[in-house]
Amino acid sequence: MTLATDEPDAKxxxxxxxxxITAWTLGVVVGGPLIAFWISYLVLDVRSPQEVLAGLDKxxxxxxxxxxxxxxxxPAGGDRTFVPYDRVPAxxxxxxxxxxxPTFWDNQGFDPTGIGRAFLTGVGGxxxxxxxxxxxxxxxxxxxxxxxxxxxxxxxxxTQEQSKEQIFESYVNIISFGRGTFGPAAAMNAYFGKKLxxxxxxxxxxxxxxxxxxxxxxxxxxSGDIHASRRWAYVRDKLVxxxxxxxxxxxxxxxxEIQPPSETRxxxxxxxxFHVKQQVLAELEQDGFPLSRLQQGNLTVETxxxxxxxxxxxxxxxxxxxxxxKEFRGALVALDPKTGAVRAYQGGDQGVRDYASTPHALGxxxxxxxxxxxxxxxxxxxxxxxxxxxxxxxxxTFQYPDVCGPRCTxxxxxxxxxxxxxxxxxxxxxxxxxxxxxxxxGIPDTVDGAPTxxxxxxxxxxxxxxxxxxxxxxxxxxxxxxxFAAEGRRATPHLVxxxxxxxxxxxxxxxxASSPAFGDDEVSRHIxxxxxxxxxxxxxxxxxxxxxxxxxxxxxxxxxxxxxxxPQLATAVWIxxxxxxxxxxxxxxxxxxxxxxxxxxxxxxxxxxxxR
Numbered sequence: 001m002t003l004a005t006d007e008p009d010a011k012x013x014x015x016x017x018x019x020x021i022t023a024w025t026l027g028v029v030v031g032g033p034l035i036a037f038w039i040s041y042l043v044l045d046v047r048s049p050q051e052v053l054a055g056l057d058k059x060x061x062x063x064x065x066x067x068x069x070x071x072x073x074x075p076a077g078g079d080r081t082f083v084p085y086d087r088v089p090a091x092x093x094x095x096x097x098x099x100x101x102p103t104f105w106d107n108q109g110f111d112p113t114g115i116g117r118a119f120l121t122g123v124g125g126x127x128x129x130x131x132x133x134x135x136x137x138x139x140x141x142x143x144x145x146x147x148x149x150x151x152x153x154x155x156x157x158x159t160q161e162q163s164k165e166q167i168f169e170s171y172v173n174i175i176s177f178g179r180g181t182f183g184p185a186a187a188m189n190a191y192f193g194k195k196l197x198x199x200x201x202x203x204x205x206x207x208x209x210x211x212x213x214x215x216x217x218x219x220x221x222x223s224g225d226i227h228a229s230r231r232w233a234y235v236r237d238k239l240v241x242x243x244x245x246x247x248x249x250x251x252x253x254x255x256x257e258i259q260p261p262s263e264t265r266x267x268x269x270x271x272x273x274f275h276v277k278q279q280v281l282a283e284l285e286q287d288g289f290p291l292s293r294l295q296q297g298n299l300t301v302e303t304x305x306x307x308x309x310x311x312x313x314x315x316x317x318x319x320x321x322x323x324x325x326k327e328f329r330g331a332l333v334a335l336d337p338k339t340g341a342v343r344a345y346q347g348g349d350q351g352v353r354d355y356a357s358t359p360h361a362l363g364x365x366x367x368x369x370x371x372x373x374x375x376x377x378x379x380x381x382x383x384x385x386x387x388x389x390x391x392x393x394x395x396x397t398f399q400y401p402d403v404c405g406p407r408c409t410x411x412x413x414x415x416x417x418x419x420x421x422x423x424x425x426x427x428x429x430x431x432x433x434x435x436x437x438x439x440x441x442g443i444p445d446t447v448d449g450a451p452t453x454x455x456x457x458x459x460x461x462x463x464x465x466x467x468x469x470x471x472x473x474x475x476x477x478x479x480x481x482x483x484f485a486a487e488g489r490r491a492t493p494h495l496v497x498x499x500x501x502x503x504x505x506x507x508x509x510x511x512x513a514s515s516p517a518f519g520d521d522e523v524s525r526h527i528x529x530x531x532x533x534x535x536x537x538x539x540x541x542x543x544x545x546x547x548x549x550x551x552x553x554x555x556x557x558x559x560x561x562x563x564x565x566x567p568q569l570a571t572a573v574w575i576x577x578x579x580x581x582x583x584x585x586x587x588x589x590x591x592x593x594x595x596x597x598x599x600x601x602x603x604x605x606x607x608x609x610x611x612r
Contacts, residue, residue, distance in 0.1 A: 060294045062280060064307045065343075065497060071273050073180070073281075073291065081185040085169035088184055089200045094244045095209035096172065099235050101128035102242055105164055133171040136292055176292050177208060178215025179261050184208065193259050202245055203254045206235040216281040216291070217448060221261050221274075221352040227448045229253040260352050272314060275347035275354040276305070276495070283496050289508065294499075299507070302498040304341035309334060312607035313344040320600045324586050327577045328596070331355035332604060333474045333493075334571040337482035339512040340491030342475070343569065344604070353578070359447065359471030360574050365547025365561040365593065366438070366468030368484070368531055370422050371414050373429050373437035376518060381411040381530045386428075387421040394431070394463035398423045415538040417547070419467065426466035434465050440517045442480035442490050443472060452476075468549060474572040481563050482570035483517045484531045484543070488524025490517040535564065542566050542605060546593030556582035556590050562597035569608060573597045 060073040097104050107128060127135070162170075177187030187208050188196040210231040211218050220228035232253045239245040263269050269277065280303060281291055294301070313332045321328050333356050334344040347354035375381070387408040391398045404418035413421035426434055435453045439445060443452055451458040453470045464470055479493035491514040499508040516524040535543035544564030548557040559576040560583075575597045577583060583591040 058295045058298045061300045062277065063300060063302045064305050065303065066307065068307060070303060070305065071269065071277060073277065075180060081183060082173050083183055083185050083196065085165045088172060089196065089198050091200055091202055091205040092184055092208060095205040095235060095239060096212065098238045098242045098244055099209045100212060104129050129171050130167055133167060136174050175212055176215050176290060177211045178219045190262065191258050203251050206239060207232050207254055210235040214285050216278055216285050220255065220258055222278040222282060222354060223448050224353060224358055225255045229255065230450065271349045271351060272346055274352065275356065276345055278354065279345065279357060280495050283494060289499055298502045300500045301496060302500065303495050304343065304497045305345060305495065306343040309344040309608055313346040313604055316600045316603040316607065317346055320596060320603065324596065328575060329355050329577055330600065331474045331574045332571065332600065333478040334569050335478050335482055335493055337485035337565060337570045338491065338514065340479060340493045341497065342493055342495045345495060355574060356474045359473050360559045360576055361549035362468040362472050362477065362561060363547045363549030363559060364417050364419060364468060365545055365563050367414055367422050368545055369438040369441060370425055370434050371410060371531060372441065372527055373433040374410055374425055375527050375530060376437060377429055377433065379410055381534060382409045384408060385410050385413060385421055386424045387413065387418055388424050389420055391423050391427060393423060393427045393466055396463040411534045414534050423466045431461035431465045435461055438480065441483045443476050447473060468547065474574045477563055478570050478572035481565055481572065484528045485565035485567055485570045486514065488517050488528035489514040539564065544601065546598050548593050551580065551582045554582060557592065558583060560591045560593040560597045562593050562601035564601060571601060571604060573601045
């Protein structure tokens with residue numbers, strides 16, 4: 001009878017227990033974050049811009065891979081002038097808001113989408129002006145869940161305590177515009193040599209606003225005017241589409257007005273040191289360590305560069321170009337194929353333009369990638385291939401002498417630089433196959449936001465891919481050839497190894513990761529082995545391939561290359577000029593890869609070879 005009397009109470013007890021559990025769960029799920037938010041609101045505070053600026057006077061040291069000093073990024077006096085809100089020209093305010101946070105005047109200080117993405121994925125997305133100020137003021141730019149939560153709390157707090165004008169004033173004074181500057185007054189002086197006032201033009205305002213996103217990348221002294229003008233055009237389009245500037249109002253990229261960096265004008269850094277500094281800072285920005293974070297944390301950067309190899313690269317270029325025509329320019333990049341760690345980086349010492357990170361037409365030095373595309377399609381290296389002397393391909397006519405002979409094979413075509421055979425292969429395989437092979441080897445899809453191995457529209461692949469007409473950076477070419485040296489495993493080229501704090505502890509390290517480039521390990525190893533065996537048949541123990549890029553439709557050349565590798569080092573050498581012109585060497589011969597670039601390559605390789 002006991003069971004019969006207990007049965008009616010069993011279900012209510014279960015429901016009461018379930019309701020209590022549900023209530024507690026809801027309390028934890030809803031109340032927990034609210035309590036955490038309230039506690040954080042009371043405890044956390046945003047630093048004033050004056051406090052932030054005071055903490056930016058710390059020197060950042062860049063080191064060689066052995067820990068010895070490479071150079072210092074020294075704060076320049078007078079580059080942190082505080083500018084009140086009402087003295088920031090309206091054009092510059094509008095350009096910054098249109099580009100960085102178009103809803104700034106109306107939003108609650110944070111981006112709900114970015115916060116939601118952080119909670120779901122653990123990493124953050126883009127953020128508006130208020131959040132950017134919080135990141136810069138705290139020095140914490142890690143895209144983590146904890147940082148996004150603190151950002152949400154502080155964005156709410158600062159929006160309630162300060163006006164939008166005060167928030168903008170704080171933000172614009174602590175952000176970096178590049179070249180060691182913080183705030184708009186320093187930026188106006190650094191780039192245009194002018195005082196900041198209402199005489200600023202829309203073109204100048206668009207340029208400065210464009211620097212904020214990634215100043216070490218967008219500075220024309222680092223990436224060239226072509227890239228900087230694309231960034232400028234992006235800001236201009238935002239100003240037009242958001243109604244700040246009338247469509248059709250005259251605006252032009254102010255390239256001719258932009259001054260060279262004061263660091264090089266003052267002689268504090270040589271040009272080649274400046275190139276290394278810019279490349280390292282640009283890489284660190286992409287990895288979440290902008291200059292402001294390095295300075296606030298008093299961090300030290302250990303690069304991958306080898307002091308001896310860096311000196312050898314500089315000497316090889318300087319000595320070989322000393323007696324050549326004055327318009328000759330050169331670059332050399334050498335890296336460890338297994339890890340992508342750059343051991344020598346020389347962008348030239350003739351000016352602020354960094355030729356190691358500037359794209360140049362690869363010409364016939366592109367042929368190993370076409371060779372790779374053929375292997376991937378099932379061709380054997382000793383399989384006969386056509387070597388036409390005249391060929392129509394994608395609307396262009398190519399005409400070359402027969403240098404391959406009556407029985408031309410894929411291997412013979414590469415060792416003899418048979419351009420007719422490679423144009424024929426391009427037509428047979430299709431342009432996409434060539435582009436895919438180069439990208440699998442390590443040529444990036446985009447550089448500074450612009451697609452590689454494409455026409456100017458960013459989509460189509462033209463006939464130019466058959467003859468290496470598309471420009472590529474020596475840095476990327478060294479990395480892609482390095483994939484062959486590493487038996488088909490691709491690693492990303494990089495100049496930063498580690499970031500250390502004041503105590504010497506590592507706070508970030510580059511992951512030394514590699515992956516099979518052309519399929520699985522076996523296929524990738526086979527393809528790389530065939531490329532290496534063929535290049536060694538051409539050049540000896542070091543797998544070396546030289547090449548030239550044609551000047552238009554003329555028989556002369558405008559760019560020349562020597563690219564090769566050993567298992568320990570992949571090295572790309574480029575020789576050319578500042579503009580597209582026919583180049584002849586001091587002896588009056590047209591520039592070819594097997595003379596000046598090859599001489600530089602061999603001189604560097606000899607110096608890099610370890611003593612027996």
